[in-house]
Structure formats: C-alpha cells, structure tokens
C-alpha cells in the first residue's frame with residue numbers, strides 16, 4: 591500500500607514535469623522557425639551518440655505522443671538518454687522479502703544520532719511529524735492496537751502500526767530520505783536509522799543491531815493487515 595502511494599507520487603511528479611516542459615517548448619517554437627532545424631541536428635547527434643559515453647539530448651521523444659505536446663514528428667529535445675549504468679544505479683528496489691538487501695550493519699544508538707542530525711528537523715525530535723507537510727513516523731498509540739483506523743480516523747499512523755514490512759522501510763529511507771538529499775545515506779546508516787525507527791515504535795529491542803538477515807526476520811506488528819495489490823497479473827502472491 592505504501593509502495594503504491596509512493597509510486598503514484600513519483601508518477602505525478604514526472605507527469606507534472608513533462609507537461610511543464612511541453613508548455614515551455616510550445617512557446618519557444620511557436621515564433622521561431624529556425625528551431626526546427628536545430629532540433630533535427632540535435633536528433634542526428636543523439637542517434638549517433640546513442641552508444642557513446644557522453645550524455646546526449648534525448649531527441650527521440652515524439653511530441654505528438656502526448657496530448658498538448660508540440661505535435662507529431664516534433665521532438666522535445668530535452669533530457670538525456672538513460673545509460674545502462676544510470677539505470678543500474680537507480681534500479682535497486684528492495685522488496686518485501688528483503689532478498690536484495692545490501693551488506694552492512696547499524697545499531698539503534700547510531701541511528702538515534704543520525705536521526706537527530708538529519709531527520710528531526712522535519713519529522714520532529716520524537717518522530718511526531720510536522721503537519722501538514724512532514725509525516726509522523728513514531729509514537730505508536732496503544733489505542734491504535736487492533737488496527738482500528740477505519741472506525742477512528744484520528745488514530746495516528748506510525749511506522750509501528752501502519753507499515754507492512756521492515757524491509758521496505760529500509761528501501762524507502764535509502765531511496766527517498768533525507769528529503770533534500772535522497773540517496774546520500776550509506777547502507778550502514780540506513781540500517782542504523784531503520785533500527786532506530788523500529789525500536790522507537792517498540793518493534794525491535796532498544797539495543798538491537800540490524801543487518802540484512804536480522805532485518806528480514808523482523809515481522810511488523812500489523813503485517814497481516816496488508817494484502818498484496820492483486821490488480822496486476824504478476825503481483826506477488
């Protein structure tokens with residue numbers, strides 16, 4: 591469920607980006623007849639350099655494919671072609687079973703220090719969050735035990751009571767946080783932060799240290815309240 595929401599947010603951001611770009615491009619080309627030639631030259635350079643190491647302008651993207659785009663046969667001429675290396679760098683999702691977890695280790699105590707330095711300014715000293723922008727992370731309310739979110743919409747959602755897998759918490763922090771510098775944390779730091787946040791919500795012991803095996807063994811308190819999204823034919827069973 592978390593993953594679905596995150597994906598939707600990312601997709602939204604991407605669509606917003608292309609629509610904005612389409613608007614700019616349309617405005618720029620409307621009155622400038624020379625732009626077409628420049629585009630064509632760029633397209634030639636792009637296909638020639640497709641196998642090379644230098645980033646090329648991504649000129650193959652057909653503006654006619656997008657409603658409101660510059661039109662069939664016209665190209666945006668923005669962005670760079672994704673290289674295999676760039677894709678590999680981003681393609682590092684960790685799924686619920688944690689099979690892809692990297693080597694590394696981190697303790698609750700180390701995570702506490704990191705949290706204070708890099709997370710508390712947005713998520714609050716105790717993980718209480720800052721409405722409306724920065725979500726609550728911790729402070730699992732005993733009254734929420736029983737997963738009564740449907741009957742009491744005011745119950746706070748926290749990592750301990752509303753996150754399905756510890757492995758995907760690691761994945762999320764590693765890919766998306768801190769919000770201003772995603773991807774900047776080392777794997778050891780992500781293990782430590784994950785340990786700290788899980789301990790804070792009483793999911794693991796306060797003196798725990800996590801590595802891949804230990805993280806895979808963590809069962810979230812309400813794991814059985816989440817069901818795989820089975821709307822896709824290849825969804826995990």
Ligand code: HEC
Pocket residue numbers: 599705708709710711712713723724725726727748749762763767768769770783
């Ligand atoms: C600059 C502010 C900022 C900082 C610093 C920051 N975060 Fe976040 N964090 C956010 C925002 C905003 C979201 C919500 C993002 C979304 O929903 O797309 C978020 C979401 C999260 C979530 C998911 C919460 C949920 O239940 O949906 C986790 C976990 C998290 N952050 C952990 C961290 C950790 C760990 C750090 C420190 C390494 C950190 N964040 C630093 C702004 C921040």
